[in-house]
Amino acid sequence: MDVLRTHCVGLDVHKKTVVAAVRVPQPKKKVGWQVITQTFGTMTADLLTLSDWLLTQGVIHAALKSTGEYWKPVYNILEANFELLLVNAQHIKAVPGRKINVNDAQWLAELLKHGLLNASFVPPVG
Template identity: 50%
Template sequence: MCGSKGCFTPDLMAMADWLTQCGVTTVAMEATGVYWIGVFQILEAKGFEVKLVNAHHFKTVPGRKTDVLDCQWLQRLHTYGLLSGSFRPEDQVCVLRSYVRQRECLIKSAGIHVQRMQKVLIQMNLHLHKVISDITGLTGIAIIRSIVAGERNPEVLAKLKDPRIKSSTTEIAKALTGDYRSEHVFVLKQELSLYEVYQKEISSIDTEIEKCLAYE
């Protein structure tokens, strides 16, 4: 099934039909990377009992040097009932897990752009991080957006602070007195834009997670 055409979905469906015609009811397969998922889901949907086996358990067995021999060995062990299948959660749990993993990836990617915003602010000698705890909070984002929009007056920028910020307006204004070089502002604008794209996508996936959790 590893050929250029044998791994396409119609081919996998044909394989499942052939196994049914042969009277096969249970299948053992190795869990390698993510390539097993398509086959597993099709076989499971067709009603087969699928046992997912950790490939690491077979690496040290002597005398098997090809995928064909591996398959024959798995078949023999499965016939003898000697295979221990890996845990595979219910489908709805798999759906939720996919969403959560993607959300984690989005958060990590957004974090990269936060770091880049922080770096370019320091390059302009704007020490916003020293007067507020989070540059992506309400105050931080409001100030960064205003800088990107063209505001350079530190007193005006400082007035954007949220009432809950402990630092005074004077302290914030002092931290925002710097060298607003055009190339750095341009980079800040791009990084802010990319950060906001990720925030939008995180919000979108949060909606899907809520739907998944509400599923009965």
Template identity: 45%
Template sequence: MRVHHKVCCGIDVHKRSVTACLMWGPADQEPQSETRRFGTMSSELKQLAEWLKQAHCEVAVMESTGSYWKPVWNILEGHVRLILANAKHVRALPGEKTDNKDGKRLASLLRHGLIRPSFIPPREIRELRDLTRYRRKLLGNGAAERNRIQKILEDANIKLGSVLTDVFGVSGQRMLHALVESESIDVEQVAELAHWSS
């Protein structure tokens, strides 16, 4: 079988550890391999990156299992070319699943060019996506809080929603602050606090 990479690495990623199998050797010979285990803290993953760099590793592969691969990818990115493999495409045979075997199996598949890479956007795009997701979440939280406040007001028979188009607009916020300060406001105070009357 044709060899695509003379020095490559298969990385089996877990929550607290990664098992990396470095595989090397000429195309016409049985490859040599070395397996090492690393923790998932940044300092430990940097040791993995250094090991791969010293071994002149051309490319490393890991499975897309959960989200555990992401911090590993973020640390190794820029040190070695990375491939993320869909777990369905590189699944082990039943009864053959051990960390050492998984790393070696991934390295062997990679060595022979048998792994179809998943698309991973560049770091800047990934960061932008994370920020966009977080912003969406914050906006959703804000809407949920506004709904909760309106329900509390309705339950307390405070009908600001009946007299204002936006309870959280300038006039609405003035009225809410006045309610917090004095616990009740009358019709004249409501008119005074309305945005159009100031």
């Protein structure tokens, strides 16, 4: 399968935590991917730390699962620095090929890497 995005992250957003799974090429290798998973809080300071961490990882593209209202603060903080894709949770479950032991953030990153996600509409602020 073709790789469309090489530096991406899947974000599984919950009420009190955001699980980030960064998927980047293996350093100093021509083949393979490195997945780095980290959990952050949802307070503004935590989300700014998340943004800084993603920048240090070289992330360009991010996919967020749209569950309830919890995605909004994450989206608002990250939209200035990253190309964001808000994705319907039902769409993610419908994509075939998911391994049972892969968490949602890692699965989002994998689908984003291959361009297999459909963006939800996010109305402009104002």
